[in-house]
Amino acid sequence: MKKVASLNQLDEKALIDKLIEGDAAAFEFVVDRYHSIMLSVARAIIGEAFADEVVQDAWVSAIKALPRFEGRASLKTWLLQITSNGAKTRLRRESRQLSLDDGWQAEPDYKFDQRGHRIDDVLPWNIDTPDALLENEQLRQVIETTYQKLPPQQRAVLTMADMEGLEMKEICNILDISASNARVLLHRARTALHHSIEKYQES
Amino acid sequence: MFECKDVAEEASNYLDGDLPLGKRVGLFLHLVYCSCCRRYLQQIRQTISTVNILRPQEQHDTDTQALAEKLRMLSKTES
Ligand SMILES: [Zn+2]
Numbered sequence: 001m002k003k004v005a006s007l008n009q010l011d012e013k014a015l016i017d018k019l020i021e022g023d024a025a026a027f028e029f030v031v032d033r034y035h036s037i038m039l040s041v042a043r044a045i046i047g048e049a050f051a052d053e054v055v056q057d058a059w060v061s062a063i064k065a066l067p068r069f070e071g072r073a074s075l076k077t078w079l080l081q082i083t084s085n086g087a088k089t090r091l092r093r094e095s096r097q098l099s100l101d102d103g104w105q106a107e108p109d110y111k112f113d114q115r116g117h118r119i120d121d122v123l124p125w126n127i128d129t130p131d132a133l134l135e136n137e138q139l140r141q142v143i144e145t146t147y148q149k150l151p152p153q154q155r156a157v158l159t160m161a162d163m164e165g166l167e168m169k170e171i172c173n174i175l176d177i178s179a180s181n182a183r184v185l186l187h188r189a190r191t192a193l194h195h196s197i198e199k200y201q202e203s
Numbered sequence: 204m205f206e207c208k209d210v211a212e213e214a215s216n217y218l219d220g221d222l223p224l225g226k227r228v229g230l231f232l233h234l235v236y237c238s239c240c241r242r243y244l245q246q247i248r249q250t251i252s253t254v255n256i257l258r259p260q261e262q263h264d265t266d267t268q269a270l271a272e273k274l275r276m277l278s279k280t281e282s
Binding site: 027040066107117118125143155158159162186190191 | 206207208209211212214215216219221237239240242243246247249250251253254255256257258259260261262263265267268270271272274275277278279
């Protein structure tokens with residue numbers, strides 16, 4: 001594990017050189033670091049069935065193309081773009097605009113009165129720092145489970161935006177969705193996680 | 204007029220700075236007198252930072268070590 005962690009410190013250029021040299025630790029590091037985000041993107045675009053295959057193919061194309069990688073985008077964005085292209089080719093042409101007009105609500109209606117005021121107080125959480133949240137094994141489990149149950153597109157947007165720090169523009173590009181769709185998906189994902197933490201706090 | 208329900212809908216856009224000025228001001232004014240919504244926004248913020256630290260992962264059963272090795276072998280034959 002240690003040698004993998006130390007690779008984290010290397011800059012990307014050095015990492016790519018190591019890959020080109022065929023350094024085993026470098027290969028383990030990139031697969032470990034990026035496989036699951038690539039899967040997230042593939043699942044968001046074509047669903048579960050072909051996602052594994054698309055990601056395997058994306059890895060192969062990426063490794064073949066590596067000597068020509070110019071570093072204009074980060075390695076991560078580049079890998080996600082290759083994955084996205086593969087998934088889209090696989091999907092062929094199909095309308096990519098989602099219909100988000102499905103009556104989804106951030107909070108259920110019963111929480112508000114007719115004028116849209118909250119009926120009950122929003123209760124304070126008794127665990128209120130991220131660190132305290134994380135020390136709580138049960139809650140970790142709640143968050144993991146909720147994350148895995150999110151629809152793939154919500155999961156992919158959440159992963160790229162809130163965990164990987166990608167720009168909205170990049171995310172829209174990778175998933176081939178509009179900015180307003182991406183924002184809605186992100187808010188739904190966050191809201192679902194908020195609900196699960198809230199429910200946990202109440203129990 | 205911004206109500207609690209609108210705050211719940213627009214929370215992410217507000218936090219991410221993607222709300223047009225008019226709505227932004229409306230939401231802000233609502234926050235001035237509504238402690239529920241202040242708390243709600245705080246919790247959404249906290250949810251985001253928790254996810255960021257916890258980094259839940261996609262579930263998969265790929266043997267990543269085997270994949271890494273396969274790719275390494277492939278890169279050898281390529282160069
Ligand atoms: Zn309110």
